[in-house]
Amino acid sequence: MNESLLDVDGLSLGFSGEAGFAHILDGVTLRMKPGEIRGLVGESGCGKTTLASAILGVLPRHALKIRGGTIRFDGTDMLSRTATADQARVRGRKVTFIPQDPFTSFNPVFTIGQQVDELMKWKSPERENAGVPRHPLFTRYPRARRRRDRERILSTLASVQLPQPEQILKKYPHEVSGGQRQRLMIAMALLPEPDLIIADEPTTALDVTIQAQILGLLRKLATERGAAVLLTTHDLGSAYEICDSVTVMYAGQDVEAAPVDAFFNAPAHPYTGKLLASRPEGAGGMTGIPGEVPSFYDPPPGCRFAPRCPRATADCKRRPDPSHPGEGHMVRCYHPIDAGSAAEAAEIVGAER
Amino acid sequence: MSAPILHTEGLECRFPIKGSFGRRLGEIRALDGVSFALHHGEILGLVGESGCGKSTLGKTIMGIQSPDAGRIVFDGHDIAGQSPKEARALRRRLQYAYQDPGASLDPRWRIGRSLEEPLVIHTDLPASERRRKVREILVSVGLPAGHIDLYPHELSGGQQRRVGLARILMLNPEVVILDEPTAGLDVSVQATVLSLFRDLRAQFDLTYIFISHDLSVVRLMCHRVAVMYLGRIVEIGPVEDIMSRPTHPYTQSLLAAIPRIGGRRVTETFWLEGEPPDASRLPQGCRFQGRCPHVQPICREIDPPDREVGAQLSACHFAGEIEVPPAAEDAT
Amino acid sequence: QSRYVHANNSAYDTLDPHTVFDVARVATRLNFYDGLYRWVDNPPELIPWLATEHTVSEDGLTWTFTLRDDVAFHDGTMMTAEDVVYSMERMLALASGAGALFQPMLEPGATQAVDEHTVSFTLKEPSAIFASLVPDILVVNSALLKENEVDDDWGQAYLTDNVAGSGSYILQRYDPAIGFIGERNADHFAGWGERYYDEIEFRTVLETNTRIQGLMRGDYQGLDGYLAPDQVKRLRSDEDVQILEEESMRVYHIAMHNGRPPLDDLNFRMAMNHAFDYEGYINAIMQGTVVRNPTIVPGNLWGVPDVAGYEFDLEKAQEYLDAYKAEHGDDIRTLNIGTLAGFAETEQAAALMQNGLAQLGIDVEIASAPWPVISSNMRNPETMPDMVPYWKSTYYADPNNWIGEQYGSRYAPTRNVSDYHNAEVDKRLEEALLTTDQEERDRLYKEAGQIVYDDAAGIWIYNTKWYGPYADSVEGIRFSPVGNGQDMRWAYPAEE
Amino acid sequence: MRRVELVLSRLVWFVPTLLGLIIVVFLISNVVPTDPARIVAGENATQAQIDALREQMGLNEPLIVQFGIYLRDLVTGDMGRSLYTQREISSDLLHRLPATLELTFAAMILAIGLGVPLGVISAIRRNSLTDQILRLLSISGLAVASFWLAMELQMYFSTRLGWTPLNGRISGFGPENITGFVVIDSILQGDWASLKSALSHLILPAITLSLPAAATLVRFTRAGVLEVVNSNFVLYETAMGFPRSLIVWKYVLRNALISTVTQIGLVFGTLFAGAVVVEAVFDWPGLGTYAVQSILQSDTKAILGFSILVGVVFIVINLLVDIVHTFIDPRVLK
Amino acid sequence: MSLFGRLMRDRAAAIGTLIIGVLVLVAIFAPWLAPYPEDVAAFHLTDRLQPPSAEHWFGTDRMGSDVFSRILFGARITITIAVIAVGVSVAIGVPIGLVAGYYGRFTGGVLMRTSDVFLAVPQIVLAIAIAQTLGPSVENVILALSLTYWPFWARLVYAETRALKGQTFVEAAQALGASDLRVMVLHILPNTLSAIIVRTSIGMGATILTAAALGFLGLGAPPPAPEWGRTISEAREFLPEAWWYAAAPGLAIFLVVMGFNLLGDGLRDVLDPKLRKGR
Numbered sequence A: 001m002n003e004s005l006l007d008v009d010g011l012s013l014g015f016s017g018e019a020g021f022a023h024i025l026d027g028v029t030l031r032m033k034p035g036e037i038r039g040l041v042g043e044s045g046c047g048k049t050t051l052a053s054a055i056l057g058v059l060p061r062h063a064l065k066i067r068g069g070t071i072r073f074d075g076t077d078m079l080s081r082t083a084t085a086d087q088a089r090v091r092g093r094k095v096t097f098i099p100q101d102p103f104t105s106f107n108p109v110f111t112i113g114q115q116v117d118e119l120m121k122w123k124s125p126e127r128e129n130a131g132v133p134r135h136p137l138f139t140r141y142p143r144a145r146r147r148r149d150r151e152r153i154l155s156t157l158a159s160v161q162l163p164q165p166e167q168i169l170k171k172y173p174h175e176v177s178g179g180q181r182q183r184l185m186i187a188m189a190l191l192p193e194p195d196l197i198i199a200d201e202p203t204t205a206l207d208v209t210i211q212a213q214i215l216g217l218l219r220k221l222a223t224e225r226g227a228a229v230l231l232t233t234h235d236l237g238s239a240y241e242i243c244d245s246v247t248v249m250y251a252g253q254d255v256e257a258a259p260v261d262a263f264f265n266a267p268a269h270p271y272t273g274k275l276l277a278s279r280p281e282g283a284g285g286m287t288g289i290p291g292e293v294p295s296f297y298d299p300p301p302g303c304r305f306a307p308r309c310p311r312a313t314a315d316c317k318r319r320p321d322p323s324h325p326g327e328g329h330m331v332r333c334y335h336p337i338d339a340g341s342a343a344e345a346a347e348i349v350g351a352e353r
Numbered sequence B: 001m002s003a004p005i006l007h008t009e010g011l012e013c014r015f016p017i018k019g020s021f022g023r024r025l026g027e028i029r030a031l032d033g034v035s036f037a038l039h040h041g042e043i044l045g046l047v048g049e050s051g052c053g054k055s056t057l058g059k060t061i062m063g064i065q066s067p068d069a070g071r072i073v074f075d076g077h078d079i080a081g082q083s084p085k086e087a088r089a090l091r092r093r094l095q096y097a098y099q100d101p102g103a104s105l106d107p108r109w110r111i112g113r114s115l116e117e118p119l120v121i122h123t124d125l126p127a128s129e130r131r132r133k134v135r136e137i138l139v140s141v142g143l144p145a146g147h148i149d150l151y152p153h154e155l156s157g158g159q160q161r162r163v164g165l166a167r168i169l170m171l172n173p174e175v176v177i178l179d180e181p182t183a184g185l186d187v188s189v190q191a192t193v194l195s196l197f198r199d200l201r202a203q204f205d206l207t208y209i210f211i212s213h214d215l216s217v218v219r220l221m222c223h224r225v226a227v228m229y230l231g232r233i234v235e236i237g238p239v240e241d242i243m244s245r246p247t248h249p250y251t252q253s254l255l256a257a258i259p260r261i262g263g264r265r266v267t268e269t270f271w272l273e274g275e276p277p278d279a280s281r282l283p284q285g286c287r288f289q290g291r292c293p294h295v296q297p298i299c300r301e302i303d304p305p306d307r308e309v310g311a312q313l314s315a316c317h318f319a320g321e322i323e324v325p326p327a328a329e330d331a332t
Numbered sequence C: 001q002s003r004y005v006h007a008n009n010s011a012y013d014t015l016d017p018h019t020v021f022d023v024a025r026v027a028t029r030l031n032f033y034d035g036l037y038r039w040v041d042n043p044p045e046l047i048p049w050l051a052t053e054h055t056v057s058e059d060g061l062t063w064t065f066t067l068r069d070d071v072a073f074h075d076g077t078m079m080t081a082e083d084v085v086y087s088m089e090r091m092l093a094l095a096s097g098a099g100a101l102f103q104p105m106l107e108p109g110a111t112q113a114v115d116e117h118t119v120s121f122t123l124k125e126p127s128a129i130f131a132s133l134v135p136d137i138l139v140v141n142s143a144l145l146k147e148n149e150v151d152d153d154w155g156q157a158y159l160t161d162n163v164a165g166s167g168s169y170i171l172q173r174y175d176p177a178i179g180f181i182g183e184r185n186a187d188h189f190a191g192w193g194e195r196y197y198d199e200i201e202f203r204t205v206l207e208t209n210t211r212i213q214g215l216m217r218g219d220y221q222g223l224d225g226y227l228a229p230d231q232v233k234r235l236r237s238d239e240d241v242q243i244l245e246e247e248s249m250r251v252y253h254i255a256m257h258n259g260r261p262p263l264d265d266l267n268f269r270m271a272m273n274h275a276f277d278y279e280g281y282i283n284a285i286m287q288g289t290v291v292r293n294p295t296i297v298p299g300n301l302w303g304v305p306d307v308a309g310y311e312f313d314l315e316k317a318q319e320y321l322d323a324y325k326a327e328h329g330d331d332i333r334t335l336n337i338g339t340l341a342g343f344a345e346t347e348q349a350a351a352l353m354q355n356g357l358a359q360l361g362i363d364v365e366i367a368s369a370p371w372p373v374i375s376s377n378m379r380n381p382e383t384m385p386d387m388v389p390y391w392k393s394t395y396y397a398d399p400n401n402w403i404g405e406q407y408g409s410r411y412a413p414t415r416n417v418s419d420y421h422n423a424e425v426d427k428r429l430e431e432a433l434l435t436t437d438q439e440e441r442d443r444l445y446k447e448a449g450q451i452v453y454d455d456a457a458g459i460w461i462y463n464t465k466w467y468g469p470y471a472d473s474v475e476g477i478r479f480s481p482v483g484n485g486q487d488m489r490w491a492y493p494a495e496e
Numbered sequence D: 001m002r003r004v005e006l007v008l009s010r011l012v013w014f015v016p017t018l019l020g021l022i023i024v025v026f027l028i029s030n031v032v033p034t035d036p037a038r039i040v041a042g043e044n045a046t047q048a049q050i051d052a053l054r055e056q057m058g059l060n061e062p063l064i065v066q067f068g069i070y071l072r073d074l075v076t077g078d079m080g081r082s083l084y085t086q087r088e089i090s091s092d093l094l095h096r097l098p099a100t101l102e103l104t105f106a107a108m109i110l111a112i113g114l115g116v117p118l119g120v121i122s123a124i125r126r127n128s129l130t131d132q133i134l135r136l137l138s139i140s141g142l143a144v145a146s147f148w149l150a151m152e153l154q155m156y157f158s159t160r161l162g163w164t165p166l167n168g169r170i171s172g173f174g175p176e177n178i179t180g181f182v183v184i185d186s187i188l189q190g191d192w193a194s195l196k197s198a199l200s201h202l203i204l205p206a207i208t209l210s211l212p213a214a215a216t217l218v219r220f221t222r223a224g225v226l227e228v229v230n231s232n233f234v235l236y237e238t239a240m241g242f243p244r245s246l247i248v249w250k251y252v253l254r255n256a257l258i259s260t261v262t263q264i265g266l267v268f269g270t271l272f273a274g275a276v277v278v279e280a281v282f283d284w285p286g287l288g289t290y291a292v293q294s295i296l297q298s299d300t301k302a303i304l305g306f307s308i309l310v311g312v313v314f315i316v317i318n319l320l321v322d323i324v325h326t327f328i329d330p331r332v333l334k
Numbered sequence E: 001m002s003l004f005g006r007l008m009r010d011r012a013a014a015i016g017t018l019i020i021g022v023l024v025l026v027a028i029f030a031p032w033l034a035p036y037p038e039d040v041a042a043f044h045l046t047d048r049l050q051p052p053s054a055e056h057w058f059g060t061d062r063m064g065s066d067v068f069s070r071i072l073f074g075a076r077i078t079i080t081i082a083v084i085a086v087g088v089s090v091a092i093g094v095p096i097g098l099v100a101g102y103y104g105r106f107t108g109g110v111l112m113r114t115s116d117v118f119l120a121v122p123q124i125v126l127a128i129a130i131a132q133t134l135g136p137s138v139e140n141v142i143l144a145l146s147l148t149y150w151p152f153w154a155r156l157v158y159a160e161t162r163a164l165k166g167q168t169f170v171e172a173a174q175a176l177g178a179s180d181l182r183v184m185v186l187h188i189l190p191n192t193l194s195a196i197i198v199r200t201s202i203g204m205g206a207t208i209l210t211a212a213a214l215g216f217l218g219l220g221a222p223p224p225a226p227e228w229g230r231t232i233s234e235a236r237e238f239l240p241e242a243w244w245y246a247a248a249p250g251l252a253i254f255l256v257v258m259g260f261n262l263l264g265d266g267l268r269d270v271l272d273p274k275l276r277k278g279r
C-alpha cells in the first residue's frame, strides 16, 4: 500500500440541485503508483472530469455532497475540510493540472509570463513552504529565487519545444496558437516538479497532427521527470498511445482497470468489449451499443451497465466486487468476457481491413 | 462512371479581415481554387484540419456563402453565387446538414414545427398532409413520433442529429452535404449514427459529401476522399488508394498521426513539426512547405499543380516520388 | 469688519446696470451705481442723489439737472455731465432694461452736457412720468468704459463682469454662478452714518426653502421679501429672525382677454369678477398676509378711485351669467387659464377660479408655462390665454405703471395684454402723461380707474405686502417698493 | 499603434455623432412657442423694438440658414448669448463645468470605491445573506428618485442635525480660481479652511448622486465576477493551488472590471444627468442649476448649448473609457 | 412549470409582481379606493398641511387636500406615462433594431448612428430639452420620453439580432429558402423577446424616475394634477415641518420603481435561456 501515490477508495459523491440528487460517482476506486501513466477513459458524461476535479478540490462546494470514500495523496486527505492548509501545499506543487481547453484556461488579461511567474512565486520547487501566507496580495517574490525560477522556466519552455521562449512570455494568451498554449500548459504543469499530473482531455481541442505531437511530448517528459500522469480521455486511441494502464468508467462507476496491453487485447468487462468494438476499425463499427446511458438522478441499482448488457442477470442488481483476471487487471463484473476465447476476442478487436 | 451530378471548378471564397474604419487588413483564403467532381450515388469524404475550409466548401456549394470565383455546376446548371431562394427548384435537391444540428434548430420551436418549415416554404401542401409527412420522416430516422412536441434542448445529441437529418430529408434531396456528422459523439453513438446514414442512403438514393476530420470514419464510410489543407484540396482519390498509398506529404503525416490501437505508438515516432500557418498569410509556393519534411527549393517558388498518380490527384511537385517515412510505413 | 450676507432668489448673471431692469436683481444697481435721484422709503419718495435739483422748461420738454461736483467713481475719476450723457446714450443704444422706457421719450443725441455739472434732456413730448424715471438714469464711468469697449459694444462685455460706477459699495468678487461681494466705498459722496456694513455679499439661492433654512441657521442675514405666507409664519416663529412688514406696490390680478368672446361681454366679465373667492384666497391661502386691492392701481398710491371692490357672490355671478346667456345663448366654451410654472400662487388662484366657475357650470382648463413663454404669449392677442393671474410690480412709482400700462391702448399689446381698448380711458391716460399738474393727474387717473373698474376689465385681487426677513442683528433697512430694501448703505449691524 | 488606430476610429465617429446631436437638439429647440426677441427686448419693449430685434437676431431667416449660422458660430466656440442673462452661453457653461465635474467625479469615486468591492463580495458570497442584502440594497439604490433622496438627506443632516452645510459649493467664494475645481485649487494654494469647507459641502450631494451609480456598479461587478468565477481559467488557477484571495482580487476582478469599465461611461452619463436635479436641490453652482434656471426661463439657446456640452463631455468620457479598456483588456487590440 | 409559477418561486420577483399588481389595481380603482376622491381637484383651505392622522393617512397638502388620495390618483398618471412612453419606445425601437441588425452594413449603420445620437446625451437631458420646448403637460412628457428612450430598445434588439443572425439555426432557415421577413419575424424576434421583456420591465422603472424628475423640475403635468414628482417639488417649501408631504410621493416612486426592477431581475433569471437549458 505504501507504494501508491494516489489512493481513491470507494468514492461516492453527487450534486444536489433543483431536479434532485444527481449521484455521479458511485464507489470509484483508483490507485496510482509513482511514475505511472494511467488513462481514465469512458464516454462523455461518465464522470471523468468529476473524479479529476474531486482530486484537485475544485468541485462546486455548495451543491457537492460526498456520500463516502476517501481520496489520499501521499498521506494527505484531499477531502477533509479541516486539512485545507495541507491540501493547499499539495495542489499546484505535488499535484498539477493540465486542463482540457487550452483556449480558455489562460487568464486572458495577463501575459503568459505574468501567469507563469505567479505560479512559480507560490509553487516553485524551491519555495520551502508551499502553503498560503496570511496576505497573499502583499507577499513579495524574493529576487534571488525569482532569478533562478526564471531560468527554470526558460529551460522548461525549451523542453516542450516552444521556439523563442522569451518572446512567448511577453505575449498574451490570445496571441499564441492552440498547440503552443497546450504546450505552455504542459510546461506549467511540469515546472513545480510534481509527483502527479492530472491531464483532463488535454488534446480534444486540437487537430490530430498536433495531438500526436502533444501526447508524445507529455509522455516523454513525464517519464523523464518521473511524474505520474492521470490522463482522462474518451479517445481510446490517445489512451493507447501514452498510457501504461487504463481505467474504464461507465456512468460514474469504475468497471475495469488493466495494463494497456491487457486492456486492448483482452478486455474483461462487457462494456469495455462493446466500446472497443464500436470503433470504426472495430468489428461492430456500425452497430454501437443499443440503449441509452442511465440518468444520474435515478441510476439502476448495482452495475449501471446492466440495462444495456446482453450478459446481465438478476445478480447485476448488486454492485460486483472486483475480480482479478490477470496481473494488475481488475474487473467488476459477474460475467466477464473470457480473454482466452478467441471467438470472443475477435468479436471485439475485429479484423484489420 | 456517369457524368458527375455536381462539380466545382476553381472555387474561391475569401473572408476579409476588417480593421477599424472598415479598412481591409487582409483576407482569409478559406477556399483557394477548389475543383472536384461528385458522382451520383457515391460518398465523397472531405478531410482536413480544423479551419482548413471544409465547412466553407459545403456552405458555398449550398449557396449559404457566395463564392468569389469559380463555378459550381449542379445537374448541368451553374448555381455559383445564387442564394438558396433564387435556385429554389434546384436547391431542393441539394441539402446541407449542419455541423451542430442542435444549433440549426430554432430553440423556441417544437421539433414538429421545425420539420414542417421546409414544406411551408417550398410547397403548398395542406397542414394535415404536412404533418403526415413529418411523422413519416421521423419514423425513418428512427425517432418516436412523440418527439414532435419536444423542444430541441430536450433531445440528446444523437437525437438532435436525427432531427437535423429528418429536416433535410423532408424535401427529398438527391445530394446531401454532411458536415462533421459525428464530431463530439462517443464511439458507441457514432456507430449508430453512421449506420443510419448508410440506411438512409439506400432508402432515399442519396449522394453524400461527407465532411469529417476523422480518417477512420471516412475510411469506413466513403468511396472517395479529398484531403484539404488551408483552402485547397491537396489530394483526392479512391479511399483505399489514399489510405494505403498517400502521395502528398500532408496526407502521409495525417495518416501517421492517427493512433492505431495494437500498432506502434505513433507518438514516439511522429515526425511532423510546427503548426499550420495562418490562412490569411499563405506563403508563396506550396502551402505545406513550412512543415514538409521533403521541402525543396521549388516548393518555395511554385504552388504545385495537381499531379495524377494512379487514380489519385495530388498537389505536390514530388507526388508519387517521395517515400513515406519509415515510422508511418508500418502503421499502414 | 461687519458683513451682511443676503440670499437672493435669482441669479446675478450680469452686473450691467443698463441691460437688466428687474426687481430681483436690483441689488447690483443700487449698491454699485448711483442715479440722478433715488427712491427711498414707503410710500416711495424721491431724494436728490447725483443731481441736486432740476428745472423743467415752459413747454415741458427740456429737463435740466444740476449735478454734484464731488462724486468720484470707484477708480477715482470724477463724475461729469459727460458721463451722464454717455450713460443715457448707452441705455438708448442697448434698448433693453430701463432703456426701453426712455426710448419712446428721448431721441439719441437729445441729452446734452450743458456744462461740466449740468445736463439737459430734451423730450419728444412732455412727460409726466419722466421724473419718476430719473432714478433709473444710473451713471457709468464713461472714460473707463470707452477704454474697454470692444467693437463699439458700449462696453457691454466689460460691464457684464465689472463695475464702472460710483456706488456705495465697490465690487470685490463676482461669480455669476454664486453672486458678488462688495466692499464699502468709504469715500462715497453721500457720506456714511455711524454704523454700516463693511462688506456685503449677495448670493444666489434659488430654492425658497433653502433660503429660509439658511437664514434660520445664521448662514444669511437677509433674504428678498415677498415670501409666501407659510414661510412668513415659519420665520416668525424663529427667535433670531425679524420680519419687517411693509405695504408694497405689487398688485396681484387676473388679466382677462377682453377682446375674445365670451370675455368681450361686460356681463360675462362681471360674472367672472363675482366668481373668485377673494376672501378665501387672501385669508386662507395667503393667511391674511396681503390686503385686498380692488383696482389695478395699488391702494397706497394716489390716483386710486374710491371703490369697494367686487365680492365673491355666486348668486350675483349667476345673474350676470344669465343676462349674458339671454343675449348670447347658453353655450359657453371651456375657458383656459395660463399659470406661471413655479409660481404656486398663480396655480392656486387658477384652481380657485376653476372651482368657482365649476359651480356656475363653466369648464376651465389650466395650462402652466414658464414665465417667458407665458409673457410672450400674453403679448399677442392670438395666443393670450383667457385669463392669466400674475403680479404687476413697480418699475416707477406712478399710476401709469399700473393702469396706464395695463389698460392704455398705447401699450397694447406689449404691456396692455388684455386687448382692452376704451377711448374714454385712453383720453384720460394720455392727458395724464402730458400734464405735470399733480392734482389734475390724480383726478384723471381716478376717473380712468373708475371706468376700467366698471368695465370689469380684469380681476384685481390684492396688493402684496413685503415681508422682509432679516436676522435680528440687522438694523436700518430702508424699504421702498422700487428698491426692495436692498439699498444696503442705510443698513447696519445692531450693537452687541 | 493599434491603440492609436482604435482611438482614431472612435474619433471619426465623434464628428457625425456630434453633428447629429446638434441637429436633433437644434430642431427640438426651434419648435419653441416663445419669441426670443421678445425676451431679449425685455418686458417694457414696444412691438417696434421687438421687430427690430428679430431682424437683428436673424430670426426672420429660414431655419436652415439659422442652423448654418449657429453651426458656423459653434465651430468657433460661440453658442450665442443667453436670452435671459445676455452672457455668452459657452463661457457660462465652461465656467460652471468644473463644479459639475467636481461633483460627478467625487460621486464617481465614491461609486467605484463602494460599488466594485461590494459587487465582488456579493458575487463570491453568492446566495448568502450578505449577497441578498447587498442585492436588495443595490436594487433600492436604483429605485430611489435622486432629487427626493437629496431633499430628505438635506432635511435630515443639514436642517435637523446641522452636520453638513445646507447648500452651495463652499462658504464664501473660495480660493482663487486656477483650475475651477475648488478642492484642487484649495490644495494648490494650501488653503485648508477652504478645503474643509469644500469637502463638507461636497459630502451630501456626492453621496446622493453616487448612490444609483454605486448600485449599478454593484450589479455589474457582481454579474461580471460571477461570469468569470465559473470560467475555465479560474478553475485552472484554483486547481493549481493559487491563494484564493489572490484569485478573487487580482485575477477575477481584473476580468470582471472589463465589463464594469465599459459601464462606467454609461454610469457617468447617469451621474451627469442626475446632477441636473441633485444640483438643483443643493444649489450647486454647476451645469445642473444652470439648466434648471434656463428651463424656468425658457432660455432655449442655453439649453441647446447645455445639451451639446453634455453630449460632448459624454462622448469624450466614453472615448476615455474605450482607451482605458484597451489597457485592461489586451484582447480588444487584436 | 409555467413561466408564472417559476417567477413566483423567486421571492424578489414575487414581491415585484405584487407591487406592480397593486399599483395597477390602485390606478384603475383610484376613485373607489381613495378616501377623498374629490380632492384631486377640490380643496379645503382650512385643513392645510395637517400631519398624518386617522382621517388623512398621509396628512394634507398646501391646499388642504388629502395626500393619500392624491397619491392614489397619481398612480394613474405614472402608469399612463410609463406604459405609453415605454410602449411607443418599444414600438419604434424594436423594428429599427431588428431591421438594422438583420441588414447590417449600410441600413444598419445609418439607423444605429441615429440611435447613437440619441444615446450620446443622457436621456433626461434630451427629455428636458424636449419637454421644456413643448411646454409642461403629460402628453409632452410622454412624447419626450418616447423620443429619447427608443434607442435603448433599438440597441438591445440590434445586438441580439446581430448575435442571432450568426447563429446556425437562422442560417439554416435561410438555407431552406425562408424569406427575410419570415426569418426576422418568426425566428429572430421571438428569440429576442425575453431580452425585450426584461429590458421593458426595467425601462418602466427608469421611465417613471425620469418622468418624476421632469415633474420635479416643473416640466410635468400642470398644477392640480397629483403627479408624484411635482408633489415632491410642491412639498419642498414646507420641509422639514410637513415631512409627510414629500415623504409619501417619494416612497410611492421608490416602491413602484423597485417593483419593476425586482420583476425585471426575476424575469431575467426565469427567461434567461442559458439558465433554462441548464435545468
Ligand SMILES: Nc1ncnc2c1ncn2[C@@H]1O[C@H](COP(=O)(O)OP(=O)(O)OP(=O)(O)O)[C@@H](O)[C@H]1O
Residues within 6 Å of the ligand: A015, A016, A017, A022, A024, A042, A043, A044, A045, A046, A047, A048, A049, A050, A051, A060, A063, A234, A296
Ligand atoms: N455541478 C453539477 N451539478 C449537477 N450535475 C453535474 C454537475 N457537474 C457535473 N454534473 C454531471 O455529472 C456528469 C459527469 O460529468 P463529467 O464532467 O465528470 O463527465 P466527463 O466524463 O468528464 O464528460 P466529458 O467527456 O464530456 O468531459 C454529467 O452528466 C454532468 O452533467
Ligand SMILES: Nc1ncnc2c1ncn2[C@@H]1O[C@H](COP(=O)(O)OP(=O)(O)OP(=O)(O)O)[C@@H](O)[C@H]1O
Residues within 6 Å of the ligand: B015, B016, B028, B030, B048, B049, B050, B051, B052, B053, B054, B055, B056, B057, B099, B213, B279
Ligand atoms: N463567416 C466567416 N467570416 C470570416 N471568416 C470565416 C467565416 N467562416 C469561416 N471563416 C474562416 O475560414 C476558415 C475556414 O473555416 P471553416 O469553417 O470552413 O473550416 P472547417 O474546415 O470547417 O473547420 P472545422 O473543422 O473547425 O469545422 C477559417 O479560418 C475560419 O476562421
Ligand SMILES: [Mg+2]
Residues within 6 Å of the ligand: A048, A049, A050, A200, A201
Ligand atoms: Mg470532462
Ligand SMILES: [Mg+2]
Residues within 6 Å of the ligand: B054, B055, B056, B099, B179, B180
Ligand atoms: Mg467546420
Ligand code: NI
Residues within 6 Å of the ligand: E010, E012, E013, E265, E266, E269
Ligand atoms: Ni432573482
